[in-house]
Amino acid sequence: MSMENVESKSKIINPLQPVEGPELIFGMIGPVGSNLKHVCQTLSKELKDAGYDPHEISVSSLIKLVYPHESIPEHEDKRIEKLMSLGTKFRQATVDGSVLALMAVVKIREVRQTATGNPNVPASRKAYILRSLKRPEEVAALRAIYGEFFFLISAYLPREKRVSTLATEIAKSQGKLPDADRFRSKAEHLVSKDEEEEGADFGQDVSEAFPMADFFVSADSRASIKEGISRFVEILFGYQFHTPSKDEMGMYLARSSALRSADLSRQVGAVIATPDGDIISIGCNEVPKALGGQYWPSDANDDRDFIRGYDSSTVSKSQIIRELIHKLKEDIPDAIFSEGKKEEEISDYLLEGTGRKIFKGTQIQNLLEFGRPVHAEMAAITTAARLGFSIKGTTLYSTTFPCHMCARHIISSGIKRVVYIEPYPKSRVKDLYHDSVVIDPERLVEDKVNFQPFVGIAPSRYLEFFEIASKRKDDT
Structure with a gap:
């Protein structure tokens, strides 16, 4: 200096x-x-x-x-x-x-x-x-x-x-x-x-x-x-001379990308960048559209979940629970069943009512396969593929720790490093891919994909902290 x-x-x-x-x-x-x-x-x-x-x-x-x-x-x-x-x-x-x-x-x-x-x-x-x-x-x-x-x-x-x-x-x-x-x-x-x-x-x-x-x-x-x-x-x-780091800029763009999502459960954003910080692609969790990409609000055929009025993942889990209830109803004479409620009512009680704690943390509650939106990480990966960019050796920034389904594609695509903010307790990445990934390493491991928590100014204060500094530069 x-x-x-x-x-x-x-x-x-x-x-x-x-x-x-x-x-x-x-x-x-x-x-x-x-x-x-x-x-x-x-x-x-x-x-x-x-x-x-x-x-x-x-x-x-x-x-x-x-x-x-x-x-x-x-x-x-x-x-x-x-x-x-x-x-x-x-x-x-x-x-x-x-x-x-x-x-x-x-x-x-x-x-x-x-x-x-x-x-x-x-x-x-x-x-x-x-x-x-x-x-x-x-x-x-x-x-x-x-x-x-x-x-x-x-x-x-x-x-x-x-x-x-x-x-x-x-x-x-x-x-x-x-x-x-x-x-x-x-x-x-x-x-x-x-x-x-x-x-x-x-x-x-x-x-x-x-x-x-x-x-x-x-x-x-x-x-x-x-x-x-x-x-x-x-x-x-x-x-006025502190500017954003590569990770701060990458995560800010990931958070900005997340705001595009109209997903009924949460907004997640992802960005893929080169080791030098150049942005290759971005993605969010949103429903895909024919011929590539995801729906924009200006699309005439917009068919996102909020337009349909339901979350297909929640509907599928409800159907699975109803099937389970139907098979267990005669074998488990519980107060829930003795009240003569319909299977649909019991399912709603267990998924969304006060009884949701019963299934909290179970594999049924954590099923991911039936959601229509492409996950943010996958959206960024497929966008890069669609546009013809290699992502081998890159860094993926995600606002949330990736699920195991995204992790398999992160590994196979050659991404070297994953940076995240929000943990995702039900992710099975460590259990399924301990041969290929290392989570929260004390130092970078060369022959594995490194999953690391974000360090720096959070996206929520990014503009406030760095834009104010730029204004002061103009005043000097």
């Missing part, structure tokens, strides 16, 4: 400048074992360097305020398990997945009272770091309250490394550090529970909250944390 650039940078974030600054709120998400504490410490230091006064609020400390008489064990595994259980218990008692985030809001108001004398008046150049959020409702509540001044940061660390780190922490807390491997099963249990607490309403749900971030940082090392957080803060405060 030239001296001119350094001078320009210092003028923008010089902490000695008497410039008023808005109150900022940072929500932090990090799966158990991801070293979120160091991420928060690094963010705090960078904010101080930018002339802000950071104040960290620990969500786990708020749980202790709710249950002051509950003893918290010293051993790390039992401590984490206890806090998870108390957090779930409190959310269930209040029937509110956002309640702990709302308690953090109360804490912020208390700090405001001290700083400004009025809890309704934000303190200038004050930043609050909320560690750590666990559910999507918490994120939604904070965004609704603080709007553009709320920033969600998700810290990523490969799962295997998280398990190893947590096992070491558990062993250390028990004075058995040399035997860390003995605690891997406990660490695995806590990592899985943290991702999604099965069978518990309002339980841990980091896997759903994580992809909602405005910024994703690699917590693989202190150096990667420092590099990522420093760049994020500099962009946030208007440093």
Whole structure:
């Protein structure tokens, strides 16, 4: 970086400048074992360097305020398990997945009272770091309250490394550090529970909250944390020479492509790019049309699912369940059957009503074969083939982790790397193609297709962060 650039940078974030600054709120998400504490410490230091006064609020400390008489064990595994259980218990008692985030809001108001004398008046150049959020409702509540001044940061660390780190922490807390491997099963249990607490309403749900971030940082090392957080803060405060990375641009285009979809279940986008970042093709999950491509709203023969008025995948699953009910009806005298309901009514109850939990996670519920839309990844692959472009050695950006059906074509087409944001728990990629793919690798594996989580500025803030910088360039 030239001296001119350094001078320009210092003028923008010089902490000695008497410039008023808005109150900022940072929500932090990090799966158990991801070293979120160091991420928060690094963010705090960078904010101080930018002339802000950071104040960290620990969500786990708020749980202790709710249950002051509950003893918290010293051993790390039992401590984490206890806090998870108390957090779930409190959310269930209040029937509110956002309640702990709302308690953090109360804490912020208390700090405001001290700083400004009025809890309704934000303190200038004050930043609050909320560690750590666990559910999507918490994120939604904070965004609704603080709007553009709320920033969600998700810290990523490969799962295997998280398990190893947590096992070491558990062993250390028990004075058995040399035997860390003995605690891997406990660490695995806590990592899985943290991702999604099965069978518990309002339980841990980091896997759903994580992809909602405005910024994703690699917590693989202190150096990667420092590099990522420093760049994020500099962009946030208007440093005009940070431009999008290849991955940031690729994922932004994938997200933009997703908006073309009118799929009745979800919008997914994909982009295929060369190693140099040149875009080869894009795709979204949408119904294909004759002679190539997918329907556009201007097509006279537009026959997408929303025009038909139903999702063929849901209809097919309903038919399968009805067939199953018909065959089991006489053998399982359950209250559901004893009420004399028709098979169609029972099927609707199990698929869309309060009984949908019965089939949640089953292979019937996860069937993908009967949907009419081409998946986004497949749309991008077939578009490249239709236009005559080779995609061997390329990177595919997808807003969601690919399903096993797309994975088989990703592998066979020669794509080298897959970058995704949203996890897809029911994908069977790892089970079916462990010989050809590696998921969340600590480093790139040359002879396999590498599936990696996205790191960088999220598509949701891409224009805001980078377009503002370009406007400032015009002003200089």
